[in-house]
Amino acid sequence: MTRFFLTICVVLGLALPAQAEVEIQEVTSEAGLTAWLVEDHSIPFVALELRFRGGASLDAPGKRGSTSLMTWLLEEGAGDMDARDFARATEALATSFDFDINDDSLSISARFLTENKAASVALLRAVLQQPRFDPEAIERVRAQVLSGIRSDAKDPNDIAGRTFDQIAFGEHPYGSSSDGTEESVAALTREDLLAAHEAILARDRIYIGAVGDITPDQLAALMDELLADLPAEGAPMPERAEVTIPGGLTVVPFETPQSVAMFGHSGIAQDDPDYFTAIVLNQILGGGGFESRLMDEVREKRGLTYGVYSYLVPKDLAEVYLGSVSSANDRIAEAIEVIRAEWAKAASEGVTQAELDDAKTYMTGAYPLRFDGNGPIARIMVGMQMLGLPIDYIATRNERVEAVTLDDVKRVAGELLDPDGLHFVVVGQPAGLENTPAN
Amino acid sequence: MIRLPLLAACLALLPGLASATDEAVTTFALENGMQVVVVEDHRAPVVQHMVWYRAGSADEPKGSSGVAHFLEHLLFKATETLEAGELSATVARNGGRDNAFTSYDYTAYFQRVAADRLELMMRMESDRMRNIRLTEENIATERDVIIEERNQRTENNPNALFGEQMSAAQYLNHRYAVPIIGWMHEMETLDMQDALGFYETYYAPNNAILVVSGDVTPEEVRALAETYYGVIPANPDLPERIRTEEPPQTAERRLIYRDARVAQPYVRRSYLAPERDPGAQGTAAALTFLAEILGGGTTSYLTDALQFDTQVATYSAAFYRGVSLDDTTFNVVVVPQPNVSLQEAEDAMDAALAQFMIDGVDPAQLERIKMQIRADQIYARDDVDRIANRYGQALASGLTVEDVQAWPDVLDAVTAEDIMQAARDVFDRRASVTGWLMREEVTQ
Numbered sequence: 084m085t086r087f088f089l090t091i092c093v094v095l096g097l098a099l100p101a102q103a104e105v106e107i108q109e110v111t112s113e114a115g116l117t118a119w120l121v122e123d124h125s126i127p128f129v130a131l132e133l134r135f136r137g138g139a140s141l142d143a144p145g146k147r148g149s150t151s152l153m154t155w156l157l158e159e160g161a162g163d164m165d166a167r168d169f170a171r172a173t174e175a176l177a178t179s180f181d182f183d184i185n186d187d188s189l190s191i192s193a194r195f196l197t198e199n200k201a202a203s204v205a206l207l208r209a210v211l212q213q214p215r216f217d218p219e220a221i222e223r224v225r226a227q228v229l230s231g232i233r234s235d236a237k238d239p240n241d242i243a244g245r246t247f248d249q250i251a252f253g254e255h256p257y258g259s260s261s262d263g264t265e266e267s268v269a270a271l272t273r274e275d276l277l278a279a280h281e282a283i284l285a286r287d288r289i290y291i292g293a294v295g296d297i298t299p300d301q302l303a304a305l306m307d308e309l310l311a312d313l314p315a316e317g318a319p320m321p322e323r324a325e326v327t328i329p330g331g332l333t334v335v336p337f338e339t340p341q342s343v344a345m346f347g348h349s350g351i352a353q354d355d356p357d358y359f360t361a362i363v364l365n366q367i368l369g370g371g372g373f374e375s376r377l378m379d380e381v382r383e384k385r386g387l388t389y390g391v392y393s394y395l396v397p398k399d400l401a402e403v404y405l406g407s408v409s410s411a412n413d414r415i416a417e418a419i420e421v422i423r424a425e426w427a428k429a430a431s432e433g434v435t436q437a438e439l440d441d442a443k444t445y446m447t448g449a450y451p452l453r454f455d456g457n458g459p460i461a462r463i464m465v466g467m468q469m470l471g472l473p474i475d476y477i478a479t480r481n482e483r484v485e486a487v488t489l490d491d492v493k494r495v496a497g498e499l500l501d502p503d504g505l506h507f508v509v510v511g512q513p514a515g516l517e518n519t520p521a522n
Numbered sequence: 523m524i525r526l527p528l529l530a531a532c533l534a535l536l537p538g539l540a541s542a543t544d545e546a547v548t549t550f551a552l553e554n555g556m557q558v559v560v561v562e563d564h565r566a567p568v569v570q571h572m573v574w575y576r577a578g579s580a581d582e583p584k585g586s587s588g589v590a591h592f593l594e595h596l597l598f599k600a601t602e603t604l605e606a607g608e609l610s611a612t613v614a615r616n617g618g619r620d621n622a623f624t625s626y627d628y629t630a631y632f633q634r635v636a637a638d639r640l641e642l643m644m645r646m647e648s649d650r651m652r653n654i655r656l657t658e659e660n661i662a663t664e665r666d667v668i669i670e671e672r673n674q675r676t677e678n679n680p681n682a683l684f685g686e687q688m689s690a691a692q693y694l695n696h697r698y699a700v701p702i703i704g705w706m707h708e709m710e711t712l713d714m715q716d717a718l719g720f721y722e723t724y725y726a727p728n729n730a731i732l733v734v735s736g737d738v739t740p741e742e743v744r745a746l747a748e749t750y751y752g753v754i755p756a757n758p759d760l761p762e763r764i765r766t767e768e769p770p771q772t773a774e775r776r777l778i779y780r781d782a783r784v785a786q787p788y789v790r791r792s793y794l795a796p797e798r799d800p801g802a803q804g805t806a807a808a809l810t811f812l813a814e815i816l817g818g819g820t821t822s823y824l825t826d827a828l829q830f831d832t833q834v835a836t837y838s839a840a841f842y843r844g845v846s847l848d849d850t851t852f853n854v855v856v857v858p859q860p861n862v863s864l865q866e867a868e869d870a871m872d873a874a875l876a877q878f879m880i881d882g883v884d885p886a887q888l889e890r891i892k893m894q895i896r897a898d899q900i901y902a903r904d905d906v907d908r909i910a911n912r913y914g915q916a917l918a919s920g921l922t923v924e925d926v927q928a929w930p931d932v933l934d935a936v937t938a939e940d941i942m943q944a945a946r947d948v949f950d951r952r953a954s955v956t957g958w959l960m961r962e963e964v965t966q
Contacts (some may be wrong), residue, residue: 125565126903167830170820174890177897196897223829226859230786230836237785239678338782341673372619373598373610383607388668389674409674441615448617452634454566456904 091179093456105454107464107474112303113309118291119464119474123457127197129295130457131305132465134190136288140321140400143282146275147256148263152221152228153279154194157191159220162209166220169206178203179212185400188469189283191459197296200305202245208309211284216276225268231264239343239510243407243484246508247333247345249450255324275514285317286310292464294457299347324401331519332419332507341405341416342511346422348504350395350402353470360495361395363487367434368425369393369406369501374441376429380421381408383479387418404499423502430500433493447481531779546906547913548740549923552747554756555728559913559923560743561735563906569736570907571643573651574631574914576731577724579704580697580765580847582628584714592668597631598622599660601653610808611648616642626698627847628918634907637737648750651725661714672703676882681783683957684790691775691955692792692851692923695766720907727759735910758892763920768849771953782962786836788857789868796848798929800922806844807932808944810850814891815941816840817854821890823881824854824931827874834862834870840892847920852948855883859907864958868958875949883938895933 139150158168158180161385173180178195191210195203235241245518262268289310293302327347351361357361364372369377369392381391393406404519410418436443467476509516548560579590599606613620633643676682686701693699703709717774732751734743771794798806816825817840828835839858843850854875858867902909915928 123565126900127902128900167821167826171886171890174894194901196900210617223833226833226836229860230857234785279904282769320875340677341670343678371614373607374614377609384663386663387670389667389671409678411673414670432724441611445614445617448615448636449619450617451566451568451636452617452619455568455907458904 100105105460105478108299109474110299110302111307112306112311116286116291116306118293118302118306119468120292120297120459121294121296121464123294123305124168124296126457127296128457128462129195129200129293129297130199131193131195131462132190132292132458132461133193134188134290134311134465135283135285135317135322136188136290136399137221138185138187138189138408139284139321140256141279141282142256142261142263143275143318145267145273145281147267148228148261149275150189150283151184151247151261151263151272151281152225152268152271152275153222154182154189154214155228155289156216156220156276157210157214158181159224160217160274161206163215164209165215165217166223172202172206174370176202176206177306178206180207180384183249184256184261186261190462192462194458194514195433200297200301203306205310209356211309212312214271214277214280216271216295221273221276225319228262229265231293232265232268235260235262239337239339239341242335242337243343243345243508243510246333246510247347247405247506250333250506250508251326251328252324252348252401253327255401256321257324257401260445268294270453281314282318285314287316289313289466290468292461292468294461294464321400326401327502328403328506330446330501330506332422332509332516333519334513335508335510336512337510339511340411341409342412342509342513343409344415344419344507344509345405345407346419346505346507347403347405348501348506350397350404351499352402352404353397355500358397359483359489359497360487360491361440361499363442363446363484364429364434364492364496364499365393365395366446367438367492368429371442371445371514374445376425377406377408377422379423381418382426387414387421391418391422396504412512413514415513417510419509419516423505426500426505427502429496430502431497433489433496435487439487439489439492442486443484446484450481527565547923547927548905550740550744551726552752554752555752556747556751557731557917558743559733559910559917560740560821560911561733561906561910562740563735563903564737567637567737568634569637569734570632570634570910571647571732572630572910572914573647574628574630574731574733574918575724576627576729576763576918577629577720578591578625579700579702579725581763582697582700582720583716583740586708586712586961587700588668588702588709589712589716589720590629592712593622593667593704593720594622594631595664596656596660596717597650597654598921599651600655602655603649603653604646609650612642612646617645626702628915629918630914630918639733640738640742641750643720644746644750648754649811651727651751652754654721656705656717658714658900661712661717664710665712669706673705674710676701677706680697680779680783683781684733684779684957687777687779688790688792688955688957691777691957692786692794694771696768696848697765698848709895711964723757723759723761726760727751727754728756729760730789731914733910733914745897753906756864763847765848770870772938773796774951775955777859777955777958778958778960780960781922781959782960784959786963787864787958788850788855789864789871789961790853790855790956790957791868791871792851792853792947792955793950795842795850795852795948797848797850797919798844798916798925799920800920800925803925803929803932804936804940804965805846805944805947807929807936808940809842809948810844811891811934811936811941812945812948813840813842815887816878818891818966821887822855822877823918824871824874827877828870832870833859834867835859836872845915845919845921864960870955879942879949883941885938888938888941893936895930899930
């Protein structure tokens with residue numbers, strides 16, 4: 084049991100700097116691929132992060148879930164190895180490949196011992212270039228995905244998230260689960276998976292980070308071996324999503340003792356000049372663990388919840404500002420009232436100098452804590468590249484936090500926070516709450 | 523990859539296989555009995571500071587289940603010198619993160635912060651070891667918070683409710699039968715006396731372990747620890763850690779938990795199993811391999827039998843957690859395909875286990891697992907906080923520094939015959955619970 088439960092971890096690229104002593108080199112291969120590298124020969128292994136932009140939002144029309152199912156199948160056999168042969172090969176090398184898919188990217192996090200580099204790269208090359216999608220594997224993994232979809236349908240957190248996404252993003256891929264529906268997944272064919280593979284695993288959308296026991300020359304050769312033969316271009320990127328969230332409240336009846344709520348309204352883009360001010364503001368309002376205003380008012384003073392959080396979600400194709408809270412069915416109405424009041428108070432009054440100072444010392448001081456291992460640093464570097472940040476960004480990041488003034492926060496709070504525009508989705512049997520506007 | 527997040531969230535699949543790289547680890551004790559472990563890593567100017575108490579939910583008095591965890595929350599309130607919330611606020615102002623957690627056998631508090639702030643952390647942590655000052659309002663409000671925590675983790679989650687029933691049936695006489703967070707009806711009655719009674723009994727240097735990892739030297743830690751923790755007197759009345767023991771388990775137990783919120787029914791079997799004991803970790807090491815071999819992933823025996831050779835299951839796993847003060851459990855879970863009943867899933871699981879007892883251990887698989895254990899000792903050097911956690915957990919659960927350091931060698935020495943012997947011993951249906959998690963029956 085932890086005292087403190089981080090319900091949703093949203094990775095904010097700009098809030099994820101490594102520490103000042105990280106020395107990043109840019110490595111360009113013969114085939115023209117670019118990677119960021121931190122050389123560290125103190126431990127004989129390498130963490131390699133590959134990310135392909137577009138993610139599950141590249142699903143073709145009517146093929147919802149195809150990119151996701153394809154991703155899970157990448158580790159189910161490649162080249163001349165079936166699923167079990169492939170798993171045995173990675174175990175024998177003590178190599179790991181973690182595959183992940185979200186709305187904006189497909190990521191592969193690899194880790195291998197220096198002594199097993201060549202064999203590990205050969206395995207990963209087969210994954211990327213010789214997928215098998217054996218019928219037996221497709222059916223096995225499809226059954227797992229369907230089981231997950233059915234479980235999500237009865238999970239109050241998932242129901243709340245999906246309902247909110249539907250309200251916010253409508254027909255855009257962001258508006259539905261990247262897993263697909265039972266119907267769409269059941270209908271996917273091997274051809275659909277090959278098409279999904281071709282749509283995303285291309286050189287025009289790849290970002291690479293490496294940390295550990297590898298030199299620039301070795302990394303350049305590794306990149307070309309892995310990636311030079313991939314197609315130059317993948318599918319066109321999806322359109323931007325139009326965010327239309329009406330203020331109000333939606334109850335999703337579900338028999339469970341504690342109501343789960345998600346709330347939010349439109350957000351702010353990561354390249355907006357006010358983005359940094361917005362993350363400082365959010366740190367104070369609902370981002371900063373025990374110290375945030377929401378946590379203090381809803382949990383510490385009133386005991387209404389175990390956790391309440393807010394977070395900026397700047398996706399590639401839309402921006403929202405979200406939050407979450409859960410309270411017993413007879414207490415959730417009060418929790419929501421307190422959250423609305425805090426939103427309104429911050430919108431009209433901004434924050435205090437003391438709050439701003441504390442948020443800044445936290446954000447700048449937390450800087451070196453992000454630097455905790457080769458894998459995390461590789462992921463941070465890929466995130467920075469995807470945002471188009473300069474390679475020396477890390478050295479300037481704290482200055483940007485320091486530069487935020489009280490007036491900036493007050494102005495941005497007034498522009499960004501919209502208490503009447505907040506929409507709450509409440510899953511449970513909440514006492515005293517009804518749909519607004521009524522439908 | 524996790525395809526069944528609800529299941530994975532409540533079943534810890536992989537035990538920590540390997541242990542530390544010994545050269546980076548220094549241990550010593552203060553005069554008042556507080557044990558100290560230092561794990562060095564000078565690559566980044568960061569430290570993690572932890573204090574572990576040898577007191578968890580299984581040490582609670584009867585009738586006040588959840589008080590260990592309740593007290594953990596209350597330790598973030600005021601002390602003689604700190605206002606309520608000030609400790610966490612101070613950590614945050616210094617760019618750090620803090621938290622705490624409670625288990626059956628321990629309660630632990632930690633901060634991650636820049637290395638030059640270690641002294642401040644020790645000053646505050648040592649203060650709350652003896653000096654908390656609670657108000658009745660703290661009790662009332664924080665009790666509401668832990669009740670909401672139970673709502674969130676357990677009441678809203680049929681998998682967690684099912685797990686509670688499994689444990690309650692597994693232990694006939696031992697406190698591991700009671701959930702860490704507590705039974706709701708007892709949590710609702712927890713009061714100031716319950717919290718302070720637990721605090722005054724167990725929160726003392728001679729019942730605590732300090733674990734510091736990161737950019738520090740043992741000399742620095744020793745000097746600071748003597749200044750802040752060394753001055754706190756030992757509690758001479760610290761009770762010996764003796765718990766009610768299990769009688770011989772002679773009757774197989776079966777249970778069915780129904781809940782309308784269940785989307786994915788499954789069958790789970792737990793067997794009472796020995797834990798890692800000081801100086802005697804061989805059986806636990808064999809059971810650690812057994813869990814990997816039977817249900818550790820794509821290449822495991824159950825996955826082969828139930829997902830590849832036949833299509834009985836969507837998912838199957840075996841898991842075992844060896845770090846525990848008293849008898850632990852060995853678990854097997856099978857999630858059937860939609861057209862397979864729980865009875866068929868259970869029968870297939872038992873048939874596979876029986877066939878495994880005939881087939882024995884595949885030497886190639888054993889060698890692959892040992893390769894991963896050896897590699898993990900290299901990977902572990904990239905994450906010293908994980909090494910620190912292993913020490914804290916082990917020392918709070920009755921093991922010694924020597925046990926922790928011997929563990930990789932104990933694992934490496936395990937033979938196929940050791941594993942089969944451990945399997946023969948642990949698969950005793952009389953000491954088992956078989957549970958079915960099912961949907962509510964619909965009567966229309």
